[in-house]
Amino acid sequence: MNNLMPGQRRTTIKDVAESAGVGVATVSRVLSGGSASAETRERVLAAAARLDYRPSALGRNLRQQRTGGIGLLVPDITDSFYARLTDGVLSCARSYGEPVTLGVTGDDPEREAELIGTLIEQSMDRVIAVPSGDGEMWAPALRAGLNVVFADRRVRADVPGVVADDRAGLRTALEYLVGLGHRRIAFLGRHGQSQRVAAFTETLTSLGVPADPGLVVHARASRDSAYAAAAGLLQHRPDLTAVLAGGNMLGEAAVLAARELDVRIPRDLSLVMFDDVPWAELCSPPLTVIAQPAQDVGYRAAELVLRQGRRPRTVTLPTELVVRASCAPRR
Amino acid sequence: MNNLMPGQRRTTIKDVAESAGVGVATVSRVLSGGSASAETRERVLAAAARLDYRPSALGRNLRQQRTGGIGLLVPDITDSFYARLTDGVLSCARSYGEPVTLGVTGDDPEREAELIGTLIEQSMDRVIAVPSGDGEMWAPALRAGLNVVFADRRVRADVPGVVADDRAGLRTALEYLVGLGHRRIAFLGRHGQSQRVAAFTETLTSLGVPADPGLVVHARASRDSAYAAAAGLLQHRPDLTAVLAGGNMLGEAAVLAARELDVRIPRDLSLVMFDDVPWAELCSPPLTVIAQPAQDVGYRAAELVLRQGRRPRTVTLPTELVVRASCAPRR
DNA sequence: AACCATGCTGGAATCGTTTCCATGAACAAC
DNA sequence: GTTGTTCATGGAAACGATTCCAGCATGGTT
Structure with missing residues (x-):
């Protein structure tokens, strides 16, 4: 079968070996830094460059039993x-x-x-x-x-x-909010953030604020879900005065939901968001955040x-x- | 201490073949939908399930001379x-x-x-x-x-x-801006957007506004570069009245630079941004954008x-x- | 009974690389 | 001159899949 395909066969280590007049083992050694005489090394390198040879990751990985990457x-x-x-x-x-x-x-x-x-x-x-x-x-x-x-x-x-270290960030944020007089603080979290939720309730308790399970809400990792959770929270609990959003998408949802429901930030509701994003500063009002080194x-x-x-x-x-x-x- | 278990060799097609009492070729055929008798097929499938066999993409790809993905x-x-x-x-x-x-x-x-x-x-x-x-x-x-x-x-x-179709989007946006009376409109683009720039000047000319090469600025794909370009533009050309930002990062940079330089949007400067992003609505003021179906x-x-x-x-x-x-x- | 067509099956070749091992040469020490 | 020792070197065996091809059994037709 001759090359009927327009794309010609890939140049292999065998081609290089042949072109350099050495064995494949020698080529492999030279290219992976093994020992070889200066003259051979030069010949192999020249041949490889001439043929524009690139070792196939496939062959290598199969042999070494591991895929890089x-x-x-x-x-x-x-x-x-x-x-x-x-x-x-x-x-x-x-x-x-x-x-x-x-x-x-x-x-x-x-x-x-x-x-x-x-x-x-x-x-x-x-x-x-x-x-x-x-x-x-x-x-x-x-x-x-x-x-x-x-x-x-x-x-x-x-x-x-x-x-x-969201535990520390959370503590700082809650101390700040509690210092401002807030007591009914909600956590708007994402699924899989159980640790963060636990830290939230623990820290709140340690600051002398009784935990209220109804003030913890979860959303999936999608914009719609985040918005639904935020809107639901604001509608069901009009008594809350502060929200801690567990991610930038949740913060975004909270701002949007608040606008929709005519809840003014920060007059009617204080908001702290996990994760600093460029638009937090552009937002109206600019958002107080717990910056994370993502x-x-x-x-x-x-x-x-x-x-x-x-x-x-x-x-x-x-x-x-x-x-x-x-x-x-x-x- | 390595967690490498001794003798935890990956189960191969050979193991499956042995366990099912057939040849490797048969296993391969069964698993890739080839022909086989009902009884053999069942035995192979059972063995594969029992051993939790997963074909190695490496072997397959090497043989077929192509990596999926x-x-x-x-x-x-x-x-x-x-x-x-x-x-x-x-x-x-x-x-x-x-x-x-x-x-x-x-x-x-x-x-x-x-x-x-x-x-x-x-x-x-x-x-x-x-x-x-x-x-x-x-x-x-x-x-x-x-x-x-x-x-x-x-x-x-x-x-x-x-x-x-940014050409159409661009035209709509420019018609809008020109309709509002703007003449000195700048384009804040990214490297590699030569086509967009060409469309910009052409469209502008066709709307009867003379093109000014000094009003086209480029940035690299980074936040810093975008900000530098935006700030530079606003400082060097205080005469411009509108900016078209060629991407959301550039729009963000434009808003930031304008605030920094005390240029009010939209009173002193009108801004249209390529690409609608969630925060465009949250921004102050909310940004007019050319939405793109990314x-x-x-x-x-x-x-x-x-x-x-x-x-x-x-x-x-x-x-x-x-x-x-x-x-x-x-x- | 002889023949062919059909369909299932498994051995072996293949893909491109690395690595083990044997070979042979050069050289030093005795 | 013989014996080790140290190198560079190339042949060949892996690695795990697919696929060609030949073998074999079966069943139907002449």
Whole structure:
């Protein structure tokens, strides 16, 4: 069968070997930094350059029983927080020359499981995930030898993770709100943020404010769901005076819902949002936020998963309360 | 302490064959829908399920000389437009079960070339790209048999593409601005938007407004660069009365720069922004925008690159002018 | 009974790379 | 001159799948 395809056959290591007058083993050694005589090395390099040879990752990976590259699972790439996290991962991966395969889970455990399956099929051995389901779901992946690092959330103690110190950020924000006289403070969270919710109620109690379970609401990782949750909260509980939004999409939803229902920020309602985004400053009023180092979280997670030498437990990155104009004393 | 279990070798097709008492060829046939007797099929399926067998994509790809999956190259994943585009690609790819490998070019042709190299190394045969450099750069990739689809921009006539009809959107926006009495209208664009710039000057001329080259400014794909360009424009040309921002990041930069320089929108300056984003409505004032179907662009591009049967030339998707409150008659 | 058509099956080749191992040469030490 | 030792080197065996091809049984037709 001669080359009937317009796209000609890929140049292989064999072609290089032939062209350089050496064996394939020698070519492989030269190209991967093994030992070889200066003269041979030069001949091989010249031949490789002449033929524009690029080693096939397929062959290499099959032989070495591992696919290079990193799998990255986030709930929603449209969310600025996860986009920045992704950017951090990419920027670290680039310096290692590792490709990144992206999957969105939509905070749906079923989809997450499906994506994990795909990753295993691809023989990916490194994964960074913002987990949606419970930790159990990751057992098969770990058994398969997958190298997992969690980002933003942790659902298993035996898997390293990189998270922002939202507990501290939350405490600062709540102290601020309580100091302004607020007592009925709602938490508008996303599914999978159980830890954040727990921290919320604990901190509130420790500040002398009784917890009210009706003031904690959850949404899925989509704009519509966030809006529905925010609007529902504001309609059902007109008595609340402050809202803590657990993400930028939820904050956005809260602002929108408040406008729709003619609730004035900050006169009628104070709002603090997790995650600083560029538009928070552009918003009317500019939003007080708990800034999170999303990009760093991604970068550090990538570092962790790439330098798999030692296994640190968990990296916690600081958060910062940025006060703007969306909070006022309780009337 | 490594968590590598001894003897945890991956289960291969050979194991399944042995366990089912058939040859490997038969297993392969059964699993890929070939012909086999009902009894054999059942035995193989049972064995595969029992051993939790997953075919290795590596072996398959090596044999078939192609890596499944799609490579996606965008200038900046942090930009809402490209994030939505990416979301569209992922959502289409998911229904085909194809993994997506993401790379950010930062609108840098050099980085783009580097990423193309990586994709070829991975034997990726399908790529969706928002091209940054000129069309020449894609010649080697096309020669290597890569299946390329451009999104958002087109730089080669022989490569199919999916774009938004920004020419029409631009015309509508400019008619609106000119109708409000504006004459000195600036374009704040990004590198690689030469076509958009050309459309801008042409349209302006056709509306009877002389083009002023000094009113066209370019930025790279980063927030800092966008801000620098916007601030520079406003400082150097205090005579302009309207700005058309070529992307949401540029619009954001324009709003920020205007505030910083105490230029009031829309009293002193009218602003129209390409691409509708959720915060455009939250902004003060709410921004008039040319809405672009970013997600659809991604989805359609993925469809095009996956259904490589026929090769349509170009898909153009409609845009829409959404009038809010950032434009006013010229004083 | 002889023949062919049909359909299922498994051995073996193949994809492109890395890596093990044997070979042979050069050289030093005795 | 013989024996080790150290290199560079290339042949061949993996890796895990698909697929060609030949073998074999079955059943129908002459």
